[in-house]
Amino acid sequence: MAEHSHLREANFRLTRCRSSVPRARAMLRARLGEWRAGESVSECGELVLSELVTNAVRVPAPGDRLVGVRIECRGRGEFLRLEVSDAGEGRPEVRQPGELDKGGRGLLLVEALAHRWGVDERRAGIGKTVWAELLAPQADFTPAECRIAAVSVRPGQCVRAWGAWHPVRAVRSERFASGGPVVVIVLDDGGPALRLHAAEPLTVRTTPAVEAAPVVPS
Numbered sequence: 600m601a602e603h604s605h606l607r608e609a610n611f612r613l614t615r616c617r618s619s620v621p622r623a624r625a626m627l628r629a630r631l632g633e634w635r636a637g638e639s640v641s642e643c644g645e646l647v648l649s650e651l652v653t654n655a656v657r658v659p660a661p662g663d664r665l666v667g668v669r670i671e672c673r674g675r676g677e678f679l680r681l682e683v684s685d686a687g688e689g690r691p692e693v694r695q696p697g698e699l700d701k702g703g704r705g706l707l708l709v710e711a712l713a714h715r716w717g718v719d720e721r722r723a724g725i726g727k728t729v730w731a732e733l734l735a736p737q738a739d740f741t742p743a744e745c746r747i748a749a750v751s752v753r754p755g756q757c758v759r760a761w762g763a764w765h766p767v768r769a770v771r772s773e774r775f776a777s778g779g780p781v782v783v784i785v786l787d788d789g790g791p792a793l794r795l796h797a798a799e800p801l802t803v804r805t806t807p808a809v810e811a812a813p814v815v816p817s
Contacts, residue, residue, distance in 0.1 A: 636676030650705035651683040658687030686726035750797035759802035
């Protein structure tokens with residue numbers, strides 16, 4: 600298997616305090632160092648993660664709730680996905696601060712550095728997950744396709760349905776009337792949501808394929 604298809608990931612939790620921001624940067628730097636990621640990827644990743652964690656520790660939330668961080672890296676940083684989850688309400692929005700404003704530029708930086716970013720409801724519990732994906736400059740990165748259970752699909756991936764690839768905007772869990780688990784996958788291209796049993800397999804990939812989508816059945 601080609602090296603760029605190797606997936607590495609790490610998860611950790613942080614307390615809701617200002618000191619968690621430099622701690623998150625240090626943990627990301629250590630992980631990327633272990634994975635031999637490029638320096639430019641590490642620097643951009645630290646900046647983006649700092650902004651995401653800063654927002655997460657500032658948002659009003661129950662005092663005993665922690666901030667969750669997930670790092671996904673392929674190859675030596677050709678693709679880097681950062682996820683920060685918090686128990687706060689609302690969704691962060693890009694602001695256009697004035698010259699005299701001291702804050703409000705964090706998501707502008709994320710938008711400038713990330714290939715794409717977004718906000719999704721947490722599958723279980725309260726709050727949200729803010730994620731950002733970074734691609735190394737001139738990276739030749741084509742992630743391998745794989746089959747996974749519907750419950751394992753994540754926002755930002757693409758799923759194969761109706762003969763084409765569809766980007767995933769959000770994933771939430773429900774239950775059938777009979778009590779069984781069901782996963783609702785909301786697509787980012789306006790197609791109807793997929794409503795599947797949690798264990799049903801789907802073909803996914805991390806980045807979208809460039810192809811014309813056929814007409815989706817109504």
